[in-house]
Amino acid sequence: MDSILTLLGAGLLQSFEPLNLAMIFLGCLAGLFIGAMPGLGSVNGVAILLPVTFLVPPTSAIIFLAALYYGAMYGGAVSSITLGIPGASTAVATVFDGRPMAQSGRADQALMAAAIASFIGGTISVILFTGFAPPLALFALKFGPQEEFALMLVAFATFIGLGGDDIPKTIFSILIGLVLAAVGFDIISGQPRLIFFGMVEFQRGIEFLVLAIGIYGIGEMLWTLEHTKGAIQMHKVEFGLKRIVKNLGQVKKYLPTTLLGSVLGFFVGTLPAAGATPAALMSYGLAKSFSKDGDSFGKGNVSGVAAPEAANNAASTGSMLPMLTLGIPGSPTTAILLGGMIIWGLRPGPLLFAESPDFVWGLIGSMYVANFVTVILNIALIPIFIRVLAMPFSILAPIIFVLCVVGVFATTDRMFDTWLMLLLGCMGYLMRKLNYPVAPAVLAIVLGPLTERSLRQSLISSQGDAMTFLERPISLVCILIAVALVLFPVISNILRKRKATLKAAE
Amino acid sequence: MSVRTAELFMAIAMFLASLGLMWTVYSDGLAIGWVAGRGPGSGMWPFWLSLGMALASLWTLWRWYTGVTPESRNREAYIDPDTVFMVGITVVLIFLLLLLSNIIGLYFSMMLFLLAYVRGLGRHGWGVTAGVVLGMPVATYMLFEVALNKYLPRGLPVFESIFMRIDDFRYSLMY
Structure with missing residues (x-):
């Protein structure tokens, strides 16, 4: 415990270094604005701005991106409440009560509740993170390639079992991500693979960022263009010091749901594929079930805003736990962060705690600081957000498209990749319209090389004996969990049908 | 084009793309199985995953045919x-x-x-x-x-x- 506190203290000191503090400030600010923009969330912000972070050392870069991730979770509530459009999918549940509150002239109360609940959710989750991360990383040090591969299976199986999307389409999405990750020279034999149409550009492989920016930059903006048609109507918000003080006094009304949402959000966030959106929805559902006036939910109950906001912030921290300790991202945003870490020359996973303690503890320390910075910025900047949100989409969209093109080129130095980004973005948009989930593909392209390497290393060391995965206890447990996750939708479907049949018979 | 037709076309396109990937691996002469003394061939990973993609596409086609997916019952325009x-x-x-x-x-x-x-x-x-x-x-x-x-x-x-x-x-x- 003492060593954790010492390391945390060092991390906090590191986060107070001028450059890192500036990164926290800028990240929170950028995140708040990106999160507040309809159609843009943390994942888009992190994907589009990742190339910019090559300017600073890795620790400062991840601090900036983590602060952005955090800020976006806060910012998502602003457009959910004032526009009735979730800034990101993570803020969908905030619309349910935030919108009716704004319509009845209580937008300021909803915005304050969202900010305070996000702060509580963020703080609780960071404390949980500090407690859980070191022992988990220590445990993960026992992992060999078999365990690594089995763990990857769990990550992919979670998307199938808990993702809630069409199963064959989810499987397809995972597999295409893994195949795209295999393009280029084989890491073991050195042979070129999948060089489409003989184009030499494919020999270097497909950078995960090309797919991520294509899908979350181009594809997402096309999706938003289609759904908003560029026309957004905003509600009037009255905001002043007196109202802030008055709203602060109402915290006790939604404190229990906020605490519950924070703990729930953290643990749901740690599951790959689950992430902040289901965490927020589950927290909203629980708050409604436990509330004495559950009927008022959906009609402007302040707890209906606080519960999902606490959960989505807590989940964003939770999703970093498997990323840093196991090398498995808990959300699409952390998948991109993980890719960034590889670009910066770091090896995500349990060894990171031993090899780069400055990096890990600097990041953890910055989370504490970012939480304070974001809540202050959020409340102080609400009037400015509201003005910026009034910015027409016909100005915002082309700026983002240009940033996507420049970001991809700056990362790979090839125009070819910008063409590929456009192609993948359009494909992602068209497939998403048909309910093909895109997040598993991004996760898979990031984890693909590691998954293939661990599988092949395991098979080589066991002379091709696949039983090696079942003979090692941790690997066996992971595989059983993966199988259970894959079977979960099938079994729950059978149970649902049986229940319906029994009901009909009655 | 309706959403229903689009889902059919997309599934067929993805099925054909998966076959194309398998063919690319095969025609490049990459080993898709165990290579004695060297371990799994370099084509093993992309080949079998592409086969999985093809099977997932066939599954989607079956679900389209039986009207299980919401998209297969949706007659609205795919893109207005x-x-x-x-x-x-x-x-x-x-x-x-x-x-x-x-x-x-x-x-x-x-x-x-x-x-x-x-x-x-x-x-x-x-x-x-x-x-x-x-x-x-x-x-x-x-x-x-x-x-x-x-x-x-x-x-x-x-x-x-x-x-x-x-x-x-x-x-x-x-x-």
């Missing part, structure tokens, strides 16, 4: 005319942005793209248009070229020479 215009013109403009980047450079191409979007599509006033059209390339130049030392495409020599002068001016100020 308004979307075709808005999304279509956006994609065309990005296409031109990339195409012209090789000729006139990314900066000038970006300016034309922003002009077309903000003034042409958004119908904003000249003041706003000028702010975005000039502000974005300047911000990009400052961030990527000055701060990050990342040189963006500058097009044919005649356009490149313009940036050489800007660079010279910058260096004269900096050093």
Whole structure:
């Protein structure tokens, strides 16, 4: 415990270094604005701005991106409440009560509740993170390639079992991500693979960022263009010091749901594929079930805003736990962060705690600081957000498209990749319209090389004996969990049908 | 085209693409099984995953045929005319942005793209248009070229020479 506190203290000191503090400030600010923009969330912000972070050392870069991730979770509530459009999918549940509150002239109360609940959710989750991360990383040090591969299976199986999307389409999405990750020279034999149409550009492989920016930059903006048609109507918000003080006094009304949402959000966030959106929805559902006036939910109950906001912030921290300790991202945003870490020359996973303690503890320390910075910025900047949100989409969209093109080129130095980004973005948009989930593909392209390497290393060391995965206890447990996750939708479907049949018979 | 038809076409296209991937691995002569003394062949991973993609596409086709997916029962237009215009013109403009980047450079191409979007599509006033059209390339130049030392495409020599002068001016100020 003492060593954790010492390391945390060092991390906090590191986060107070001028450059890192500036990164926290800028990240929170950028995140708040990106999160507040309809159609843009943390994942888009992190994907589009990742190339910019090559300017600073890795620790400062991840601090900036983590602060952005955090800020976006806060910012998502602003457009959910004032526009009735979730800034990101993570803020969908905030619309349910935030919108009716704004319509009845209580937008300021909803915005304050969202900010305070996000702060509580963020703080609780960071404390949980500090407690859980070191022992988990220590445990993960026992992992060999078999365990690594089995763990990857769990990550992919979670998307199938808990993702809630069409199963064959989810499987397809995972597999295409893994195949795209295999393009280029084989890491073991050195042979070129999948060089489409003989184009030499494919020999270097497909950078995960090309797919991520294509899908979350181009594809997402096309999706938003289609759904908003560029026309957004905003509600009037009255905001002043007196109202802030008055709203602060109402915290006790939604404190229990906020605490519950924070703990729930953290643990749901740690599951790959689950992430902040289901965490927020589950927290909203629980708050409604436990509330004495559950009927008022959906009609402007302040707890209906606080519960999902606490959960989505807590989940964003939770999703970093498997990323840093196991090398498995808990959300699409952390998948991109993980890719960034590889670009910066770091090896995500349990060894990171031993090899780069400055990096890990600097990041953890910055989370504490970012939480304070974001809540202050959020409340102080609400009037400015509201003005910026009034910015027409016909100005915002082309700026983002240009940033996507420049970001991809700056990362790979090839125009070819910008063409590929456009192609993948359009494909992602068209497939998403048909309910093909895109997040598993991004996760898979990031984890693909590691998954293939661990599988092949395991098979080589066991002379091709696949039983090696079942003979090692941790690997066996992971595989059983993966199988259970894959079977979960099938079994729950059978149970649902049986229940319906029994009901009909009655 | 209805959503139902689009789902069918997409599943068929993805099935064919999966077969294409398998064929690419096979025709490149990559081993898809165990290579004695060396371990799994380099084609094993992409080949069997592509087979999985093909099977997942067949599963989707079966679900389409039996009407299990919501999309297979949806007879509404896959892309309505308004979307075709808005999304279509956006994609065309990005296409031109990339195409012209090789000729006139990314900066000038970006300016034309922003002009077309903000003034042409958004119908904003000249003041706003000028702010975005000039502000974005300047911000990009400052961030990527000055701060990050990342040189963006500058097009044919005649356009490149313009940036050489800007660079010279910058260096004269900096050093």
